[in-house]
Amino acid sequence: MVSLSSVSLFPPSTGHGASRSTKFAAADARAISSFYARQSNERRKAVCACVASPRNLMSDESSAIKFNGSSKSEHLNTIGDTEDDSDVLIECKEVYKSFGEKKILNGVNFKIRHGEAVGIIGPSGTGKSTVLKIIAGLLAPDKGDVYIRGKKRAGLISDEEISGLRIGLVFQSAALFDSLTVRENVGFLLYEQSRMSEDQISELVKESLAAVGLKGVEDRLPSELSGGMKKRVALARSIIYDTTNDSIEPEVLLYDEPTAGLDPIASTVVEDLIRSVHIKGRDALGKPGKIASYVVVTHQHSTIKRAIDRLLFLHKGKIVWEGMTHEFTTSTNPIVQQFASGSLDGPIKY
Numbered sequence: 001m002v003s004l005s006s007v008s009l010f011p012p013s014t015g016h017g018a019s020r021s022t023k024f025a026a027a028d029a030r031a032i033s034s035f036y037a038r039q040s041n042e043r044r045k046a047v048c049a050c051v052a053s054p055r056n057l058m059s060d061e062s063s064a065i066k067f068n069g070s071s072k073s074e075h076l077n078t079i080g081d082t083e084d085d086s087d088v089l090i091e092c093k094e095v096y097k098s099f100g101e102k103k104i105l106n107g108v109n110f111k112i113r114h115g116e117a118v119g120i121i122g123p124s125g126t127g128k129s130t131v132l133k134i135i136a137g138l139l140a141p142d143k144g145d146v147y148i149r150g151k152k153r154a155g156l157i158s159d160e161e162i163s164g165l166r167i168g169l170v171f172q173s174a175a176l177f178d179s180l181t182v183r184e185n186v187g188f189l190l191y192e193q194s195r196m197s198e199d200q201i202s203e204l205v206k207e208s209l210a211a212v213g214l215k216g217v218e219d220r221l222p223s224e225l226s227g228g229m230k231k232r233v234a235l236a237r238s239i240i241y242d243t244t245n246d247s248i249e250p251e252v253l254l255y256d257e258p259t260a261g262l263d264p265i266a267s268t269v270v271e272d273l274i275r276s277v278h279i280k281g282r283d284a285l286g287k288p289g290k291i292a293s294y295v296v297v298t299h300q301h302s303t304i305k306r307a308i309d310r311l312l313f314l315h316k317g318k319i320v321w322e323g324m325t326h327e328f329t330t331s332t333n334p335i336v337q338q339f340a341s342g343s344l345d346g347p348i349k350y
């Protein structure tokens with residue numbers, strides 16, 4: 001899944017989008033069948049429920065900085081101090097995952113709250129993308145639980161109707177459907193799932209593209225776009241939604257290495273776009289962003305600095321450090337220090 005690219009994951013239509021499906025199948029049968037084949041066991045449904053009011057991000061003083069596998073924030077340790085979890089959108093509790101004999105996640109704990117911009121960092125192969133897939137409901141943990149707005153997910157997201165939250169996953173590479181136009185790529189899920197007319201979808205596609213600073217590219221094919229433009233198209237695809245649906249749910253967007261392979265300036269554009277679609281930002285049209293929270297997996301310093309407020313450091317299957325972004329470079333944790341400096345000496349061995 002990671003090798004695909006940016007898309008909000010919803011199951012394909014079983015009904016009213018059939019004629020459009022046929023059109024798309026003809027347009028790019030190979031890409032789409034491969035897409036759904038990959039998703040057949042992994043696809044997710046839109047989920048929904050009530051929205052907690054945004055709360056302030058943790059202040060510097062209360063930010064969580066705990067090591068050795070504990071991800072509890074300091075003030076959780078205070079007797080009688082109970083944390084208000086009414087704004088927690090996603091929680092991973094003691095999540096374990098192995099692939100064959102290979103143990104990847106070994107008791108991962110964290111919460112994503114409404115309004116947060118969270119980064120997951122850590123050495124290559126440590127399981128960051130796996131965490132994203134688990135919270136997106138594309139992979140099931142071997143042990144441990146994922147809670148969506150306080151409700152325990154029973155299995156994969158496709159196994160049930162959980163309501164209250166949409167979760168979009170923006171993949172590492174663009175993975176746009178090569179033989180579909182930008183319009184068809186961005187509007188794909190609406191063509192497939194909604195009852196909206198082609199004109200309405202076209203209008204929404206235009207708006208979504210404008211929100212990420214792209215104009216007049218609707219009729220182009222992905223091959224006619226630069227890498228940075230493809231990532232922006234992918235982002236437009238992840239933020240589009242059915243405006244005729246009465247119950248608009250909050251959305252958490254998960255980005256897997258959104259700036260990988262981009263030059264520094266193109267990275268800045270994407271980082272600012274990620275910020276702009278967040279509720280605390282303003283999109284390219286100056287409209288307030290709609291994404292409740294987002295989680296970014298990245299190795300890029302610029303992305304950490306520009307697009308992320310709070311960091312989770314994953315190492316050897318656990319969150320070994322968490323704190324605000326500005327604390328990352330001043331941390332005395334040897335794992336963090338080594339990672340921040342890129343030194344070969346330290347507890348992280350390759």
Ligand SMILES: Nc1ncnc2c1ncn2[C@@H]1O[C@H](COP(=O)(O)OP(=O)(O)OP(=O)(O)O)[C@@H](O)[C@H]1O
Binds near residue numbers: 129
């Ligand atoms: N479906 C799978 N089957 C078998 N092994 C897998 C599968 N998915 C991931 N892995 C393995 O799990 C480990 C963690 O992979 P993951 O992609 O989550 O790491 P990562 O931290 O995102 O890495 P990177 O920073 O290099 O992208 C790797 O060793 C990978 O080969």
